[in-house]
Amino acid sequence: MKLSSQAQAFILHFGEMGSRWGFNRTVGQMFALLTIQSEPMNADQLAQALKISRGNVSMGLKELQSWRLVELRHLPGDRKDYFTAAGSIWDLARTVFEERRKRELDPTLSLLRELLLNAPEDKQEAEEQKKIQEVYNLLELLDRFANTLSRLEQKDLIKLMKLGSGISKLLELKNKATGVQGGKSTAK
Amino acid sequence: MKLSSQAQAFILHFGEMGSRWGFNRTVGQMFALLTIQSEPMNADQLAQALKISRGNVSMGLKELQSWRLVELRHLPGDRKDYFTAAGSIWDLARTVFEERRKRELDPTLSLLRELLLNAPEDKQEAEEQKKIQEVYNLLELLDRFANTLSRLEQKDLIKLMKLGSGISKLLELKNKATGVQGGKSTAK
DNA sequence: CTGTATTTTCAGAAATTTTTGAAAATTCTA
DNA sequence: TAGAATTTTCAAAAATTTCTGAAAATACAG
Numbered sequence A, B: 001m002k003l004s005s006q007a008q009a010f011i012l013h014f015g016e017m018g019s020r021w022g023f024n025r026t027v028g029q030m031f032a033l034l035t036i037q038s039e040p041m042n043a044d045q046l047a048q049a050l051k052i053s054r055g056n057v058s059m060g061l062k063e064l065q066s067w068r069l070v071e072l073r074h075l076p077g078d079r080k081d082y083f084t085a086a087g088s089i090w091d092l093a094r095t096v097f098e099e100r101r102k103r104e105l106d107p108t109l110s111l112l113r114e115l116l117l118n119a120p121e122d123k124q125e126a127e128e129q130k131k132i133q134e135v136y137n138l139l140e141l142l143d144r145f146a147n148t149l150s151r152l153e154q155k156d157l158i159k160l161m162k163l164g165s166g167i168s169k170l171l172e173l174k175n176k177a178t179g180v181q182g183g184k185s186t187a188k
Numbered sequence C: 001c002t003g004t005a006t007t008t009t010c011a012g013a014a015a016t017t018t019t020t021g022a023a024a025a026t027t028c029t030a
Numbered sequence D: 001t002a003g004a005a006t007t008t009t010c011a012a013a014a015a016t017t018t019c020t021g022a023a024a025a026t027a028c029a030g
Helices: A005-021 A025-036 A043-050 A052-065 A091-105 A106-117 A124-152 A152-160 A166-178 B005-021 B025-036 B045-048 B053-065 B089-104 B106-117 B123-153 B154-162 B167-178
Strands: A069-073 A084-085 B071-073 B081-085
Touching: A005 A025, A005 A124, A005 B089, A005 B123, A025 A043, A025 A084, A025 B123, A043 A052, A052 A069, A069 A152, A069 B005, A091 A106, A091 B005, A091 B123, A106 A124, A106 B005, A124 B005, A124 B025, A124 B154, A152 B123, A166 B154, A166 B167, B005 B025, B005 B154, B005 B167, B025 B045, B025 B053, B025 B081, B045 B053, B053 B071, B089 B106, B089 B123, B106 B123
Parallel strands: none
Antiparallel strands: A069 A084, B071 B081
16 A cells, blocks of 8 residues: 555644544544545554554554544455444544544533532632632533534534624524524523 | 642643643643632742642743733732733633634644645545545634634624524524525425 | 464553753842 | 842653554454
8 A cells, every 4th residue: 555645744744633633643644544545444554554563553443433433344255354434524523523522521521510519618619619610601501512513414514604704693683583682592 | 828629629630631622731730720719820839739840830831821821910019920810711711712723723724735736646646635625625614613603702602502403493594584595494 | 173364452662741950041129 | 230039941850652562362264
């Protein structure tokens, strides 16, 4: 398997960005390779193309499976496991988005929820709890919103994303349509 | 400076989550401490409260300033530099969101743009470019959308986030208002 | 079963990132 | 301008993460 120089560049870049996106360099590279190459690849091919060890590929594939970003395939007459990117680019993006929401938001929400269960012992702790509550409210809202977005049909999601500053106008439109004059929203 | 046990837990958690949010453990802890404590703190106080070295605090503060998450203050009659979280919880969240967009999306967009400038040399490269283009289109749209969201007034942003599944309905409403045809059951 | 093909595991090595702390640089006061 | 207070720098140490490769485990064909 020889990689074109653009594929090389694409793969190396995703390796470098990997840590910012939530996985390590070689996992990022494997993901990039499987995304740019639509052909399924087996572990040996991945190891050879990326010049990394067989063991590393095995671990990386496990990680990518835990992110639900790759799919196991079997080719007729070949006992090896083959892998492809799980779905279209949009599917992959949605999956990364969902997994990151889970990993970046959920643990924090549950810690904050726990902290808020304890009655504050003094003035100081009461102040702190106010802040914790604010952080919680914000992250909770963000979490719900992220959930809503990732459940939206692709068509609607694209429409929404393309609205640009038209969003504000649309929100006004909604007020008119529902008769709300700008105070607290009735819907929770 | 003695930390309550809930402050302790809050700080340690943000330290652990730090890497997922884009900074290292002690930077995460410093940010958490400055967020939960509304009082400005100087570098020595931070070092003492978090039990980390003075040098580490200095570097961490520089990092937090580059994220625009802390503000330098001066107290009358004290030569030391004091720091506070830069704004309300909402301001902070918006800033983190913007900075992450810059760091996670922009470098990739510019690489992909470059790759797309080169004419494909063969069938293989042409196929790859199709994928690269798809990734580019998606990330570009996402980037614009993130931009739009972070420019929205807080009031509107909250309204939008609270819409939940009402978003789809609102998008339909928009179609009606602008005369676009294809109400409830348009084909996918 | 037996033997071969394939994948997984994991201890240690290598690479990378973070942290320390002392020295250097800077800023301010008198 | 001297010198004290404060902050920054950065080389080296420590901690953490990633990667390798050989051995163990698993899966399968005959």
